[in-house]
Amino acid sequence: MASPSITLDTAKDSSGEIHVIVGPMFAGKTTSLLRRIESELNAKRSVAMLKSSKDTRYAIDSVVTHDGLKFPCWALPDLLSFRDKYGHQAYQKLDVIGIDEAQFFDDLYEFCCKAADEDGKTVIVAGLDGDYLRRSFGSVLHIIPLADSVTKLTARCELCGKRAFFTLRKTDQRETELIGGSDVYMPVCRLHYANSQVTEKSVVQSQNAKTDSLLEAVADD
Numbered sequence: 001m002a003s004p005s006i007t008l009d010t011a012k013d014s015s016g017e018i019h020v021i022v023g024p025m026f027a028g029k030t031t032s033l034l035r036r037i038e039s040e041l042n043a044k045r046s047v048a049m050l051k052s053s054k055d056t057r058y059a060i061d062s063v064v065t066h067d068g069l070k071f072p073c074w075a076l077p078d079l080l081s082f083r084d085k086y087g088h089q090a091y092q093k094l095d096v097i098g099i100d101e102a103q104f105f106d107d108l109y110e111f112c113c114k115a116a117d118e119d120g121k122t123v124i125v126a127g128l129d130g131d132y133l134r135r136s137f138g139s140v141l142h143i144i145p146l147a148d149s150v151t152k153l154t155a156r157c158e159l160c161g162k163r164a165f166f167t168l169r170k171t172d173q174r175e176t177e178l179i180g181g182s183d184v185y186m187p188v189c190r191l192h193y194a195n196s197q198v199t200e201k202s203v204v205q206s207q208n209a210k211t212d213s214l215l216e217a218v219a220d221d
């Protein structure tokens, strides 16, 4: 059934793909993303890497893993502006788009739909599925229904060495988007996540209890 013209039109006619890599911090998400990008490059496909301009921990114009692996990239405030910035013709020729730290992009769902469904791109997305309170982070979970594949990676618990599924914040700052590395966050297993929450709650409760007894003491006077 194959006709010679099929090979010529493959790029235009082939449908896109979406692959999602999630997990806690220090699980090797960026490394895994870069490995996939590398194998796409080896297959002679043209690739662009995008990351959020919010994350300036490492070089702004490259994606760098915790273990030092590096790849040039576009640091953007949002994803939908990428096409204009990259150039429409260049965008047409692009096969694969890698997105790192995807939790920082509000237009992730819209961008992935368009890139994969309409433009036939392979989109490989890496990001945190949850924040330090294990709540859904940004729109990473919103794109699961769009995905061809979802990979959840794990790290090693910093306290016991078992598999770690969660990111624990070491400081008591409360904002969701507190960008930091091992100075601020550590990967933990379920037991150590749960234990730390109990400790935190009991500290608050004992503080409240102290306040209550002080008030009672004042009332007694």
Ligand SMILES: [Zn+2]
Residues within 6 Å of the ligand: 157, 158, 159, 160, 161, 162, 188, 189, 190, 191, 192
């Ligand atoms: Zn542990």
